[in-house]
Amino acid sequence: MSDDVTVIEAPLEAKSPFELRVGVSRNVPESAVRIALATGDMGFLHSFTTGSTVDGPGVRVVAWTSGCMWRCQYCHNPDTWTMTNGIPVTIEKATEELRKYRHGLKVMSGGLTVSGGEPLMQHRFVVKLFAAAKEMGVHTALDTNGYYGDRLSDQELDAIDLVLLDIKTWDSERHRELTGMDVVRTLEFALRLAARRRSMWLRFVLVPGVSDDPEEIAKIASFSAALGNVERVDVLPFHQLGRYKWKQLGMNYTLEHVEPPSPDLLERTVTIFRKAGLTAH
Numbered sequence: 001m002s003d004d005v006t007v008i009e010a011p012l013e014a015k016s017p018f019e020l021r022v023g024v025s026r027n028v029p030e031s032a033v034r035i036a037l038a039t040g041d042m043g044f045l046h047s048f049t050t051g052s053t054v055d056g057p058g059v060r061v062v063a064w065t066s067g068c069m070w071r072c073q074y075c076h077n078p079d080t081w082t083m084t085n086g087i088p089v090t091i092e093k094a095t096e097e098l099r100k101y102r103h104g105l106k107v108m109s110g111g112l113t114v115s116g117g118e119p120l121m122q123h124r125f126v127v128k129l130f131a132a133a134k135e136m137g138v139h140t141a142l143d144t145n146g147y148y149g150d151r152l153s154d155q156e157l158d159a160i161d162l163v164l165l166d167i168k169t170w171d172s173e174r175h176r177e178l179t180g181m182d183v184v185r186t187l188e189f190a191l192r193l194a195a196r197r198r199s200m201w202l203r204f205v206l207v208p209g210v211s212d213d214p215e216e217i218a219k220i221a222s223f224s225a226a227l228g229n230v231e232r233v234d235v236l237p238f239h240q241l242g243r244y245k246w247k248q249l250g251m252n253y254t255l256e257h258v259e260p261p262s263p264d265l266l267e268r269t270v271t272i273f274r275k276a277g278l279t280a281h
């Protein structure tokens with residue numbers, strides 16, 4: 001990073017991605033951001049967290065990238081929408097950070113997960129970080145909404161051990177309402193992963209009154225089962241841990257009074273995926 005880049009101090013490691021981080025690199029010149037995106041020599045990260053058991057197999061280190069082009073109504077981390085809310089981290093620094101954990105990750109059958117935000121906003125950095133992880137013998141997982149899946153070449157895609165693909169809802173119009181974007185590119189990416197026989201876990205966020213329509217869920221389940229590469233489905237219950245971020249950012253949060261799903265709704269949803277022949281939790 002050049003000397004004229006001013007960064008507000010924030011530790012790279014966070015206790016959880018629910019720490020609010022804003023404007024950390026707002027003084028980074030646009031030209032530096034452009035170079036970072038073009039080369040992947042520097043990425044913008046909300047944080048690194050350790051010890052996750054829900055973001056891929058085993059125990060994971062998670063690199064949370066900043067920058068997302070979607071606007072999901074239920075987003076838990078809206079501070080990650082803006083790339084310059086993240087810490088500028090050179091690829092060397094990110095690799096060094098990962099190296100600290102490499103032995104433990106192998107012992108605990110875990111690995112590195114890159115999540116966000118949307119990691120593929122910074123696909124060159126992600127590809128470089130995954131290559132560094134593979135050199136250390138560390139398992140890699142990409143948590144993505146799939147929208148920019150076509151930024152990865154076949155070779156880059158095939159080098160990733162596991163893709164955690166988030167499908168938010170099935171109906172196109174509903175999807176636009178919920179995320180601001182169309183679902184088609186996500187589904188196309190799922191089909192490409194299947195065609196290349198890449199390991200995939202499906203992630204589905206269950207929000208009462210928003211994404212709990214059983215017919216919609218059944219369509220996602222049947223599409224996913226037909227792919228043939230979905231090893232597991234994680235139904236993620238909506239929670240309110242990110243609500244305070246919306247408030248502090250002065251954003252209009254429409255799910256203020258939505259409760260997490262009941263155990264019964266959760267079980268019924270998991271059952272829909274299981275009935276389609278998928279392993280679901």
Ligand code: SF4
Nearest residue numbers: 068070071072075117
């Ligand atoms: S895709 Fe993920 S990070 Fe982006 S708005 Fe939706 S939930 Fe938030």
